[in-house]
Amino acid sequence: MPRLLLSPLSALDRGLIPAVAEGIEAVLPLTVELATLPVDPEEVWDEERGQYHSTPLLDLLVKTAGPGEGDRILGVTEGDLFIPILTFVFGEAQVGGPGAVFSLARLRPTFYGLPPDPSLLIERAVKEALHEVGHTFGLVHCRNPDCAMRASTNAGEVDLKRATLCSECARLVG
Amino acid sequence: MPSILVVDDEKVVQESLRRWFGDYGYEVEVATDGKEALARLVERSFDIMLADIRMPGMDGLELLDRVKEGAPTTVVIIMTGYATVDYAVRALKRGAWDFVKKPFDPDDLSRLVEKALEHRGLVAENIQLKQSLAEVSDFGDIVGESSGIKKTLELVRTVASTDSTVLILGESGTGKELIARAVHAASPRRYMPIVPVSCGALPDSLMESELFGHEKGAFTGAQYRRKGKLELADGGTLFLDEIGEISKKTQVDLLRVLEDHTFTRLGGQQSIHTDFRVIAATHRNLEEMVREGTFRQDLFYRLNVVTIPVPPLREREGDVPLLAMHFLRCLSNQMSRRFEEIEPEAMRRLCAHQWPGNVRELENALERALVVGVPPVILAKDLPLTAPGSAGVAPPPGATSLASMEKLHIQRVLDEHGGNVSRAARELEIDRVTLYNKIKKYDLKRG
Numbered sequence: 371m372p373r374l375l376l377s378p379l380s381a382l383d384r385g386l387i388p389a390v391a392e393g394i395e396a397v398l399p400l401t402v403e404l405a406t407l408p409v410d411p412e413e414v415w416d417e418e419r420g421q422y423h424s425t426p427l428l429d430l431l432v433k434t435a436g437p438g439e440g441d442r443i444l445g446v447t448e449g450d451l452f453i454p455i456l457t458f459v460f461g462e463a464q465v466g467g468p469g470a471v472f473s474l475a476r477l478r479p480t481f482y483g484l485p486p487d488p489s490l491l492i493e494r495a496v497k498e499a500l501h502e503v504g505h506t507f508g509l510v511h512c513r514n515p516d517c518a519m520r521a522s523t524n525a526g527e528v529d530l531k532r533a534t535l536c537s538e539c540a541r542l543v544g
Numbered sequence: 545m546p547s548i549l550v551v552d553d554e555k556v557v558q559e560s561l562r563r564w565f566g567d568y569g570y571e572v573e574v575a576t577d578g579k580e581a582l583a584r585l586v587e588r589s590f591d592i593m594l595a596d597i598r599m600p601g602m603d604g605l606e607l608l609d610r611v612k613e614g615a616p617t618t619v620v621i622i623m624t625g626y627a628t629v630d631y632a633v634r635a636l637k638r639g640a641w642d643f644v645k646k647p648f649d650p651d652d653l654s655r656l657v658e659k660a661l662e663h664r665g666l667v668a669e670n671i672q673l674k675q676s677l678a679e680v681s682d683f684g685d686i687v688g689e690s691s692g693i694k695k696t697l698e699l700v701r702t703v704a705s706t707d708s709t710v711l712i713l714g715e716s717g718t719g720k721e722l723i724a725r726a727v728h729a730a731s732p733r734r735y736m737p738i739v740p741v742s743c744g745a746l747p748d749s750l751m752e753s754e755l756f757g758h759e760k761g762a763f764t765g766a767q768y769r770r771k772g773k774l775e776l777a778d779g780g781t782l783f784l785d786e787i788g789e790i791s792k793k794t795q796v797d798l799l800r801v802l803e804d805h806t807f808t809r810l811g812g813q814q815s816i817h818t819d820f821r822v823i824a825a826t827h828r829n830l831e832e833m834v835r836e837g838t839f840r841q842d843l844f845y846r847l848n849v850v851t852i853p854v855p856p857l858r859e860r861e862g863d864v865p866l867l868a869m870h871f872l873r874c875l876s877n878q879m880s881r882r883f884e885e886i887e888p889e890a891m892r893r894l895c896a897h898q899w900p901g902n903v904r905e906l907e908n909a910l911e912r913a914l915v916v917g918v919p920p921v922i923l924a925k926d927l928p929l930t931a932p933g934s935a936g937v938a939p940p941p942g943a944t945s946l947a948s949m950e951k952l953h954i955q956r957v958l959d960e961h962g963g964n965v966s967r968a969a970r971e972l973e974i975d976r977v978t979l980y981n982k983i984k985k986y987d988l989k990r991g
Contacts, residue, residue: 425560455560457649465566510569521568523651 372440375405379447393496424451424462432469445471463505470502547571551581551595578602619660673869687870688863692855704730712825714854717904720825728781736780744789762811777820788828799843857899871910882919890924951986963990
């Protein structure tokens with residue numbers, strides 16, 4: 371079975387990495403392996419915006435990992451990500467390509483002035499991980515409100531969907 | 545799949561948006577400036593163009609003007625930086641659909657594009673309906689492209705060039721008079737008048753005078769000689785509307801005239817010969833009336849040379865949107881109310897309704913909506929229709945058996961006609977004896 375190299379790009383909350391790995395293996399035909407890649411997000415720090423530019427971060431990840439045929443790489447960062455035209459992104463992936471990355475920054479309730487909620491953070495992280503890795507299978511945004519491939523442009527929308535794929539997206543993944 | 549053209553001179557913006565929309569499965573193309581954007585628009589159409597306001601060479605405003613001219617269905621959204629909001633306002637005044645400030649909030653961009661696509665869908669639907677209207681309205685005011693109405697119009701074309709008597713059959717409100725006028729308009733008699741006679745509207749005594757005319761002094765009040773409809777139709781077409789309503793006596797009179805086109809005015813001596821074509825119409829089943837003895841068989845044969853059936857609206861699949869847009873256009877002009885669109889939910893309701901009153905009921909519904917609605921869009925709440933699935937035809941409480949429904953229905957019709965059995969029987973399409981028996985059986989009140 372193809373591998374997914376799961377690479378934390380900073381120190382992460384306890385229990386988050388195993389939960390993400392389990393969530394992915396339960397839904398996608400991948401074996402998750404933990405990888406510690408020498409990728410420094412500071413290389414893509416944008417001083418003016420105070421955020422990390424996700425597109426070069428993704429390129430850096432893929433270049434560093436050099437994944438084999440069918441393998442994928444997923445980076446997880448604490449840093450708030452952006453692409454130049456948008457104020458932020460939860461994550462970014464190469465549709466049909468090997469790379470994906472997502473950020474925990476805006477998945478944390480504390481970002482919105484709410485008390486910490488570790489289990490909610492893990493739930494959201496699993497959904498976002500599935501969403502971004504789903505793109506690497508060529509999946510685009512899905513209109514099914516339950517599907518993990520549903521587009522989310524705020525944390526509330528992440529909560530509305532489920533950590534699984536709808537039957538149509540599951541069929542496309544094969 | 546929705547298509548988007550991104551026009552921006554910054555490579556990083558192009559690529560960011562290409563990826564973002566690519567994730568949605570949209571077809572995305574990028575252009576670096578206005579000139580390249582126009583070239584792309586010549587090659588193919590796009591649902592949405594997202595253009596930066598400040599670009600080298602042709603700026604966003606000039607590009608907007610060109611796109612409005614050349615690709616008016618493309619929805620244009622202008623992208624702007626904080627410093628150029630005044631430009632964006634100018635863009636809106638010149639026809640841009642909306643504008644967004646860079647960088648966009650993903651939530652705002654996502655909603656904006658969804659709304660723009662919905663708007664694009666409405667524009668496209670509107671254009672398609674207008675084109676369909678233009679294609680099908682070459683036959684006067686008869687609008688529709690369902691197989692039923694097409695068959696009817698084929699028959700109209702076929703019989704128009706002949707001089708045969710035509711019998712038009714169809715429910716009330718289906719547009720039988722329009723069909724009669726279409727036959728006349730396509731016939732060699734089109735330069736002469738078509739003279740309609742409402743057979744159901746006049747009592748016998750007046751009907752005679754209406755058809756044959758009268759000489760001065762023929763009866764009290766006949767102060768002048770007056771030509772009847774048969775004379776007025778000389779050279780043209782006599783349209784006998786609701787022929788099933790005429791009395792036995794008028795049936796005899798008409799039969800005689802239809803045989804040799806010769807008659808005398810009331811109170812007159814001189815035989816008059818006129819040359820007219822007869823088109824008759826009815827919502828009744830004349831064959832059944834012949835069997836029941838309420839319509840003369842010989843008159844039926846005389847009229848039933850070529851029959852043109854007009855389908856009820858509920859059987860004209862796909863015609864409701866075309867007719868609705870047709871009436872919207874006509875009534876907007878007549879009433880000087882600038883309505884342009886019918887919102888999707890309102891159109892869904894129009895399509896779901898059964899239209900027992902047929903095209904006339906649809907026209908009335910639209911007229912009502914134009915009176916109570918606010919231009920330019922007809923909303924579902926403006927229509928005098930119950931929402932699909934509501935219990936508009938449900939029996940009243942306690943009346944679920946066939947007999948109780950029949951009793952209630954007959955009582956209602958009797959009440960509507962003030963207890964007049966003849967008129968009630970006519971509406972119920974049963975004979976008077978049967979109605980008397982039902983009144984006795986159900987112990988009904990006559991007014």
